[in-house]
Amino acid sequence: MTDAHTTGPFIAAIDQGTTSSRCIVFDTDGRIVAVDQKEHEQIFPKPGWVEHDATEIWRNVQEVVAGAVSKAGITSADVEAIGITNQRETTLLWDRHTGEPVHNALVWQDTRTDALCKELGRNVGQDRFRRETGLPLASYFAGPKARWLLDNVEGLRERAERGDILFGTMDSWVIWNLTGGTEGGVHVTDVTNASRTMLMNLHTMEWDEKILHSMDVPAAVLPEIRSSAEVYGRAKGGVLDGVPVASALGDQQAALFGQTCFAQGEAKSTYGTGTFMLMNTGHRPVNSYNGLLTTVGYRIGDQAPVYALEGSIAVTGSLVQWMRDQMGLINSAAEIETLASSVEDNGGAYFVPAFSGLFAPYWRPDARGVIAGLTRYVTKAHIARAVLEATAWQTREISDAMTKDSGVELTALKVDGGMTSNNLLMQTLSDFLDAPVVRPMVAETTCLGAAYAAGLAVGFWPDTDALRANWRRAAEWTPRMDAATRDREYRSWLKAVRRSMGWLDENTAEE
Numbered sequence: 014m015t016d017a018h019t020t021g022p023f024i025a026a027i028d029q030g031t032t033s034s035r036c037i038v039f040d041t042d043g044r045i046v047a048v049d050q051k052e053h054e055q056i057f058p059k060p061g062w063v064e065h066d067a068t069e070i071w072r073n074v075q076e077v078v079a080g081a082v083s084k085a086g087i088t089s090a091d092v093e094a095i096g097i098t099n100q101r102e103t104t105l106l107w108d109r110h111t112g113e114p115v116h117n118a119l120v121w122q123d124t125r126t127d128a129l130c131k132e133l134g135r136n137v138g139q140d141r142f143r144r145e146t147g148l149p150l151a152s153y154f155a156g157p158k159a160r161w162l163l164d165n166v167e168g169l170r171e172r173a174e175r176g177d178i179l180f181g182t183m184d185s186w187v188i189w190n191l192t193g194g195t196e197g198g199v200h201v202t203d204v205t206n207a208s209r210t211m212l213m214n215l216h217t218m219e220w221d222e223k224i225l226h227s228m229d230v231p232a233a234v235l236p237e238i239r240s241s242a243e244v245y246g247r248a249k250g251g252v253l254d255g256v257p258v259a260s261a262l263g264d265q266q267a268a269l270f271g272q273t274c275f276a277q278g279e280a281k282s283t284y285g286t287g288t289f290m291l292m293n294t295g296h297r298p299v300n301s302y303n304g305l306l307t308t309v310g311y312r313i314g315d316q317a318p319v320y321a322l323e324g325s326i327a328v329t330g331s332l333v334q335w336m337r338d339q340m341g342l343i344n345s346a347a348e349i350e351t352l353a354s355s356v357e358d359n360g361g362a363y364f365v366p367a368f369s370g371l372f373a374p375y376w377r378p379d380a381r382g383v384i385a386g387l388t389r390y391v392t393k394a395h396i397a398r399a400v401l402e403a404t405a406w407q408t409r410e411i412s413d414a415m416t417k418d419s420g421v422e423l424t425a426l427k428v429d430g431g432m433t434s435n436n437l438l439m440q441t442l443s444d445f446l447d448a449p450v451v452r453p454m455v456a457e458t459t460c461l462g463a464a465y466a467a468g469l470a471v472g473f474w475p476d477t478d479a480l481r482a483n484w485r486r487a488a489e490w491t492p493r494m495d496a497a498t499r500d501r502e503y504r505s506w507l508k509a510v511r512r513s514m515g516w517l518d519e520n521t522a523e524e
């Protein structure tokens with residue numbers, strides 16, 4: 014990817030994602046100079062439980078940083094700043110004296126806190142903390158996961174109350190280790206990651222004491238909340254020794270930043286393991302009455318924070334992985350397009366992948382996956398088509414909710430992420446949304462967003478206008494489906510969604 018004549022300076026971005034960690038080196042035009050990436054193990058101890066080994070993750074992060082720097086043929090002297098982005102909500106507690114995690118990280122998809130969330134919402138409902146946090150009570154968020162660990166790891170609560178334990182999402186874990194770990198590592202998080210804990214007050218940008226009390230999480234474990242673009246500290250040791258660590262953003266907010274959605278009403282949707290559509294709502298948090306989340310979009314230094322509305326879909330790319338790894342119906346993720354293209358339509362089948370319940374706009378932990386409409390006519394190719402359509406319909410539902418909440422009609426959707434290499438999916442998406450879908454030249458918008466924020470913090474780029482100039486369209490899909498077909502298919506999809514709800518009850522409880 015690179016060669017000897019590469020000249021700096023550069024920004025290095027680390028993306029600690031759900032399935033892999035990667036490091037990308039960018040130049041001043043926002044072009045990719047080198048990439049290195051490594052997958053980590055997905056641990057499924059019980060149905061609905063998903064864990065990561067945080068020690069493996071930190072090892073992989075160090076390896077990919079070294080790999081990308083080596084491929085770029087540069088040294089730490091050429092790198093002006095390091096930006097961090099990460100899978101959000103995934104929760105870790107570790108010992109501040111030894112640096113050892115007290116348990117595997119509980120991944121955002123993990124549903125073990127369903128019962129706890131139900132208990133926290135008893136008599137008050139799912140929206141108990143929505144006014145303060147913008148979030149409904151759901152197993153997705155970090156606060157309940159921290160509480161579960163404190164309640165279930167023997168002796169942990171006492172150690173936490175003594176001040177021996179640190180809590181963090183993966184940004185905090187990576188930054189703490191990168192800046193020295195047990196030898197002076199800084200314990201921070203940024204406003205975007207903190208906004209996914211259910212413990213931060215969206216209006217003050219501080220930990221909410223009342224919620225901490227209700228959730229029974231001691232303040233002593235919490236990191237300091239900082240902006241998304243400022244110098245938190247310097248890397249200590251490793252190939253980037255001495256380089257300022259200058260940004261942190263949850264990966265979906267980083268993609269919003271990388272897609273340069275800096276104006277109110279601009280939106281992007283990222284198609285990876287899950288899918289997340291975010292719309293910039295300016296300096297005002299917009300309440301959702303249609304199942305979306307209110308979250309922090311980003312905050313640059315001491316400027317006013319920018320908020321976003323978010324529609325989160327738990328299972329999209331991971332459904333393709335499931336077709337490959339668990340069902341063996343395809344050999345590679347890309348093959349789903351060939352298989353789905355071998356038929357004209359879904360043959361009457363609709364696949365609702367409610368593997369972790371349904372996230373936005375329903376927030377139904379009792380839902381589980383269904384394939385509806387099966388007859389003997391249906392082949393694996395129809396199922397492949399239904400898999401892709403599931404991603405597109407779920408986006409349509411989010412987009413409808415966003416229009417209702419924000420009053421902004423979607424005129425075009427900026428997309429990115431691994432699934433956007435699937436042309437059939439992108440065409441289907443444009444058909445179902447009845448709007449153009451556009452993909453930028455740099456599809457690695459998550460890393461790019463983290464690099465942009467770090468670059469702004471150290472003066473590598475002057476302002477967001479300079480970043481906007483880097484955004485270039487690579488591909489566009491426009492709607493081809495007639496309205497009658499779209500409406501009929503949408504009704505069938507919504508019927509299938511209703512069939513997925515209420516599956517989990519006393520008879521089928523997973524605990």
Ligand SMILES: Nc1ncnc2c1ncn2[C@@H]1O[C@H](COP(=O)(O)OP(=O)(O)O)[C@@H](O)[C@H]1O
Nearest residue numbers: 032285286330331333334346347430431432435
């Ligand atoms: N051609 C394709 N068609 C459909 N899905 C794909 C394709 N290529 C990759 N994927 C899916 O995209 C996901 C990987 O995208 P990526 O953006 O790297 O995800 P993440 O950042 O969540 O790890 C995987 O879940 C994979 O199944």
Ligand SMILES: O=P(O)(O)OC[C@H](O)CO
Nearest residue numbers: 030031100101285286287
């Ligand atoms: O790592 P990704 O791309 O699957 O993103 C995960 C999200 O941040 C979960 O909220």
